[in-house]
Amino acid sequence: MPQINQLSDVLYSQLFWLLLTLAVIYFGIGQAMLPKIMSTMDARSSRITDDLAAAEAARRAADATEEAYRARMAESRTEAMKVTGAAKQESARATETRVAAADAASREKIEAAEARLRAAAEAAMADIENVAAEAAQDMVARLAGVKVGKSEAARAVKAAMADV
């Protein structure tokens, strides 16, 4: 086995070159390059974490905005319902008052007309009584030759009319 046969010859050379190589790798790569590579990886992973957190925050903000929008929409809808309800009520009330006014005016007219009618009827009744009284005076004067006073005739007529 050359490893054993040559041991005394090559030991120091092997040791020297191995230690040299390992020292270069340890200090040149392990201590110099490795931390930079590790920091690159750490920076990347922290960047990814940060980006994920930012995306999460943005998503939450979007959710909040949507929630606010929904609330605003619901609010405006109820507001609109209230306004239309009020308008409806308003217009109903206005119609009612207009109808009531028109009602009152027409009732007034009807009452006036009724009053006139009653007055006319009363006047007509009075005329009839007068005419009947005169007719009764005449008839009595012609048939019985008795002069009957105007007031008497009128009273008789009224009594006769009341019997009717």
Added chain:
Amino acid sequence: MAAESTIDPMHQFQIDSLAGDLAGNPFAFTNSALWMLIVLGAIFVFMLGGMKRELVPGRWQVMVEGITSFVASMIDTSIGPEGRKYLPWVFTIFMFILFANLMGLMPFGVVPGVHPFTVTSQFTITGVMAIISFSIVLIVGFWKHGFHFFSLFIPHGTPKPLLPLIFLIELLSFLVRPFSLALRLFVAMIAGHILIKVFASFIVSGLNAEGAMGPAIALLSFLFIAGVSALELLVAAIQAYVFALLTSLYINDAENLH
């Protein structure tokens, strides 16, 4: 039979000097040193691709960050939050073993004159790495806990009469750790490479042999090598993972005791 004798499955582990006198000279530049530098260069180029530091990584950056976070999460799970200070060392051995194992399996041999060399098939290499890892465990353990570190060798709820025996067994298993760490990787690498070389020699001798059986054996060996090579790629990654994982588990013992 002449061809068979020239193929030595152990020759691939031979260390030859490329510059300087080999015997006992620490600065002798060998093929082993050359491949360590190649591994170092490959790791450096690979890691450079991860230094673009873009927010949205490209393919290369994803590979580098994947390996980095793999080792980092291994340390996080086995040691905990205090383990991050050991990340450079665990990462160093993981990358070095992984790239050395894979480099040794790459078919560079198809280029004439190029002989791939598996650095991790030398127990000098795996041993030194295991000793460094074990030293970290010892230093951290005694630094943080002082002599209380010895309580590591007494599991909770040990009956009083068994205490010395358990202590001895635990101490022994603790002291064996660097050897098991070093030998596991060394043996896994050397075994796979010897297996491939032996069956490769079967191909050569099968094709040289007379009769119908030779080519059939050569074909069979070729298919076997393809399978073993795929398995070795898996072993290369697993051994790097095991070495790094065990190191972090041992460091966890020192950092957190039980």
